[in-house]
Amino acid sequence: xxxxxxxxxxxxxxxxxxxxxxxxxxxxxxxxxxxxxxxxxxxxxxxxxxxxxxxxxxxxxxxxxxxxxxxxxxxxxxxxxxxxxxxxxxxxxxxxxxxxxxxxxxxxxxxxxxxxxxxxxxxxxxxxxxxxxxxxxxxxxxxxxxxxxxxxxxxxxxxxxxxxxxxxxxxxxxxxxxxxxxxxxxxxxxxxxxxxxxxxxxxxxxxxxxxxxxxxxxxxxxxxxxxxxxxxxxxxxxxxxxxxxxxxxxxxxxxxxxxxxxxxxxxxxxxxxxxxxxxxxxxxxxxxxxxxxxxxxxxxxxxxxxxxxxxxxxxxxxxxxxxxxxxxxxxxxxxxxxxxxxxxxxxxxxxxxxxxxxxxxxxxxxxxxxxxxxxxxxxxxxxxxxxxxxxxxxxxxxxxxxxxxxxxxxxxxxxxxxxxxxxxxx
Amino acid sequence: xxxxxxxxxxxxxxxxxxxxxxxxxxxxxxxxxxxxxxxxxxxxxxxxxxxxxxxxxxxxxxxxxxxxxxxxxxxxxxxxxxxxxxxxxxxxxxxxxxxxxxxxxxxxxxxxxxxxxxxxxxxxxxxxxxxxxxxxxxxxxxxxxxxxxxxxxxxxxxxxxxxxxxxxxxxxxxxxxxxxxxxxxxxxxxxxxxxxxxxxxxxxxxxxxxxxxxxxxxxxxxxxxxxxxxxxxxxxxxxxxxxxxxxxxxxxxxxxxxxxxxxxxxxxxxxxxxxxxxxxxxxxxxxxxxxxxxxxxxxxxxxxxxxxxxxxxxxxxxxxxxxxxxxxxxxxxxxxxxxxxxxxxxxxxxxxxxxxxxxxxxxxxxxxxxxxxxxxxxxxxxxxxxxxxxxxxxxxxxxxxxxxxxxxxxxxxxxxxxxxxxxxxx
Numbered sequence: 001x002x003x004x005x006x007x008x009x010x011x012x013x014x015x016x017x018x019x020x021x022x023x024x025x026x027x028x029x030x031x032x033x034x035x036x037x038x039x040x041x042x043x044x045x046x047x048x049x050x051x052x053x054x055x056x057x058x059x060x061x062x063x064x065x066x067x068x069x070x071x072x073x074x075x076x077x078x079x080x081x082x083x084x085x086x087x088x089x090x091x092x093x094x095x096x097x098x099x100x101x102x103x104x105x106x107x108x109x110x111x112x113x114x115x116x117x118x119x120x121x122x123x124x125x126x127x128x129x130x131x132x133x134x135x136x137x138x139x140x141x142x143x144x145x146x147x148x149x150x151x152x153x154x155x156x157x158x159x160x161x162x163x164x165x166x167x168x169x170x171x172x173x174x175x176x177x178x179x180x181x182x183x184x185x186x187x188x189x190x191x192x193x194x195x196x197x198x199x200x201x202x203x204x205x206x207x208x209x210x211x212x213x214x215x216x217x218x219x220x221x222x223x224x225x226x227x228x229x230x231x232x233x234x235x236x237x238x239x240x241x242x243x244x245x246x247x248x249x250x251x252x253x254x255x256x257x258x259x260x261x262x263x264x265x266x267x268x269x270x271x272x273x274x275x276x277x278x279x280x281x282x283x284x285x286x287x288x289x290x291x292x293x294x295x296x297x298x299x300x301x302x303x304x305x306x307x308x309x310x311x312x313x314x315x316x317x318x319x320x321x322x323x324x325x326x327x328x329x330x331x332x333x334x335x336x337x338x339x340x341x342x343x344x345x346x347x348x349x350x351x352x353x354x355x356x357x358x359x360x361x362x363x364x365x366x367x368x369x370x371x372x373x374x375x376x377x378x379x380x381x382x383x384x385x386x387x388x389x390x391x392x393x394x395x396x397x398x399x400x401x402x403x404x405x406x407x408x409x410x411x412x413x414x415x416x417x418x419x420x421x422x423x424x425x426x
Numbered sequence: 427x428x429x430x431x432x433x434x435x436x437x438x439x440x441x442x443x444x445x446x447x448x449x450x451x452x453x454x455x456x457x458x459x460x461x462x463x464x465x466x467x468x469x470x471x472x473x474x475x476x477x478x479x480x481x482x483x484x485x486x487x488x489x490x491x492x493x494x495x496x497x498x499x500x501x502x503x504x505x506x507x508x509x510x511x512x513x514x515x516x517x518x519x520x521x522x523x524x525x526x527x528x529x530x531x532x533x534x535x536x537x538x539x540x541x542x543x544x545x546x547x548x549x550x551x552x553x554x555x556x557x558x559x560x561x562x563x564x565x566x567x568x569x570x571x572x573x574x575x576x577x578x579x580x581x582x583x584x585x586x587x588x589x590x591x592x593x594x595x596x597x598x599x600x601x602x603x604x605x606x607x608x609x610x611x612x613x614x615x616x617x618x619x620x621x622x623x624x625x626x627x628x629x630x631x632x633x634x635x636x637x638x639x640x641x642x643x644x645x646x647x648x649x650x651x652x653x654x655x656x657x658x659x660x661x662x663x664x665x666x667x668x669x670x671x672x673x674x675x676x677x678x679x680x681x682x683x684x685x686x687x688x689x690x691x692x693x694x695x696x697x698x699x700x701x702x703x704x705x706x707x708x709x710x711x712x713x714x715x716x717x718x719x720x721x722x723x724x725x726x727x728x729x730x731x732x733x734x735x736x737x738x739x740x741x742x743x744x745x746x747x748x749x750x751x752x753x754x755x756x757x758x759x760x761x762x763x764x765x766x767x768x769x770x771x772x773x774x775x776x777x778x779x780x781x782x783x784x785x786x787x788x789x790x791x792x793x794x795x796x797x798x799x800x801x802x803x804x805x806x807x808x809x810x811x812x813x814x815x816x817x818x819x820x821x822x823x824x825x826x827x828x829x830x831x832x833x834x835x836x837x838x839x840x841x842x843x844x845x846x847x848x849x850x851x852x
């Protein structure tokens with residue numbers, strides 16, 4: 001058994017549905033997460049259709065170049081479930097029926113009150129000498145083949161995630177932990193930034209990472225936000241955690257702490273909700289182009305009723321006048337999409353509802369409605385509080401739905417930065 | 427150029443995030459759908475991390491065994507964007523800066539009002555002799571390399587789906603249709619159903635498909651809706667389309683036409699929007715547990731202002747009374763989450779706004795707030811029109827966000843079925 005080096009691991013998913021694009025390969029994703037967490041990063045994912053020849057050729061190549069391969073799918077009772085046959089050919093093995101597996105299938109059918117059909121027995125056929133991984137969550141068992149030399153250890157699991165996942169938990173993780181005891185600790189930290197382009201983040205922190213070969217940094221941009229993902233590893237848990245904490249501080253210094261709104265699974269709305277609760281402030285929202293998206297993000301947090309009073313979706317000019325008291329002259333003079341109207345909406349929704357804070361958004365989501373002076377993607381967000389208010393302007397270049405999402409993030413971020421400044425006053 | 431046989435096509439996705447399980451490889455899924463639809467099924471998907479050596483080894487193997495390879499990701503400006511370098515090595519080519527691409531980048535930054543940083547120029551570096559695939563949807567262009575013999579044609583696309591998809595539409599599909607004119611026609615039809623469980627759909631239509639080996643059917647459940655995906659193929663376009671149309675009718679008869687709300691890329695909100703426009707009816711919305719999600723779905727359709735008047739997010743009881751005129755006694759007597767309050771909210775929002783239709787939703791999204799009589803997931807949707815109204819009750823079993831999404835779908839579907847009955851009266 002290898003102890004001196006990490007094994008090279010590959011994942012093969014099988015299924016013509018994957019090749020036709022009917023669904024994404026979420027098994028490879030889930031398995032990779034589990035493996036990274038125990039210090040076993042995966043080198044390559046691949047997916048092939050339900051053809052014995054294709055899988056045999058592909059598996060033969062993979063099994064000769066890695067130490068461990070996990071193959072998922074194709075263990076069911078139908079004609080396109082060809083994995084056991086292809087695997088038996090590559091591993092030069094005969095298939096044999098496992099009696100315990102047949103017995104478990106019979107019992108499973110009996111529990112569901114369904115007659116047992118002999119067509120199901122093929123699912124109990126496993127390569128000679130393989131260790132059978134029994135399946136309590138479905139019909140087909142998986143199996144594990146260890147050979148002395150030349151070919152990777154192979155683990156075959158059924159394709160349905162509701163079977164594959166508990167089978168990994170029950171059989172595969174314990175096997176891997178025993179065979180490859182985590183010598184090194186792998187730790188990961190994801191920081192969420194907003195309002196900084198990916199290229200600027202890269203320019204600001206790039207040199208930090210060239211210095212340390214144990215540190216890996218990945219940037220992932222989505223919805224006008226960029227995730228900074230730090231991964232490092234080392235022999236001692238405490239030292240690795242301390243190193244990561246050090247990197248976190250350095251990244252914060254370089255990017256500006258205000259630009260990092262959270263870490264790990266924190267969301268912009270969750271962070272804002274926590275700050276509103278902490279400051280015991282209430283909020284009301286007035287939306288035009290975002291059409292309810294700001295409110296729906298804020299109310300997706302359980303307990304939102306403690307800070308969210310109400311929302312107005314004033315899609316028409318009439319409703320901006322009637323519900324928020326925006327002066328009609330203001331709309332006529334500056335246009336619906338203007339700094340002035342955003343401010344008036346924010347002040348109006350605050351006044352009408354008695355909330356501590358009024359947040360408002362008006363913009364042109366597109367695809368139509370733009371002009372040379374006011375192009376599609378132009379958005380104003382207003383925030384009113386106490387005797388003061390603020391308005392920001394943004395120009396987005398996405399499609400309708402993207403511009404709406406970017407606008408929501410900009411609005412939540414304006415609110416967050418305002419509440420941050422309150423924190424600073426303590 | 428091949429005309430006598432279908433090319434062998436592979437897709438390679440790159441990104442350490444994929445290997446770490448941060449997200450599923452949805453680019454391979456989407457590209458496969460597009461390719462199958464033009465008669466070019468894919469043989470193999472694979473994914474590798476952001477290491478030049480790994481990608482170079484893997485790409486070299488793949489490019490020698492297939493006719494066409496599409497590589498996505500890794501074209502950005504940062505250090506882990508290594509694809510152009512690995513590709514240039516495998517294709518034995520130098521990288522050179524494309525002036526047009528630099529110019530487009532500068533213009534893009536100018537439109538967003540962001541200073542152009544020279545670090546971005548690396549994105550305009552493409553292999554000598556490659557055809558540049560310009561990118562109007564993001565910064566980094568893609569490219570296409572055709573070599574005479576021995577190596578696959580290579581197409582490199584950026585990783586973000588919002589760039590990759592329109593670039594495929596604009597550059598790749600036309601290229602492939604010209605190079606590989608479809609011999610067999612592959613046609614696919616996706617029907618969208620709501621309010622029918624997957625197992626019931628399967629029971630009702632399963633026998634239809636056992637009869638015809640050319641027909642493939644897939645069911646995909648999500649958000650309380652189920653997609654029925656029909657795929658068939660044959661030599662003659664007309665016959666294949668007619669066969670698919672026949673299957674569509676049979677499926678409609680078996681499932682009930684009202685339960686199929688749309689086909690292909692139609693959405694529930696898009697279908698409802700079309701019906702509202704057709705009947706020249708206006709709508710106002712009052713939301714409690716969905717917190718703006720119904721309005722945001724309805725206003726994500728361009729031109730929503732012709733039917734959507736306004737929305738109220740009446741999260742508190744006070745706001746239900748103040749904005750919608752729900753009698754306080756009604757809330758006290760029946761509770762906020764009740765048939766009576768849902769009806770009163772729908773009638774109230776219609777009366778206050780002058781809309782033709784008032785749609786309202788009240789429920790317990792969870793995770794807290796449930797009682798034995800009124801459990802988490804209990805939702806009432808009300809619709810008011812003319813002198814009449816309707817209320818439906820649903821009991822969902824999801825988490826908070828799922829229950830909210832199911833509620834929105836139930837609300838939109840109630841509206842759809844009402845408008846359908848109006849159609850029937852014509």
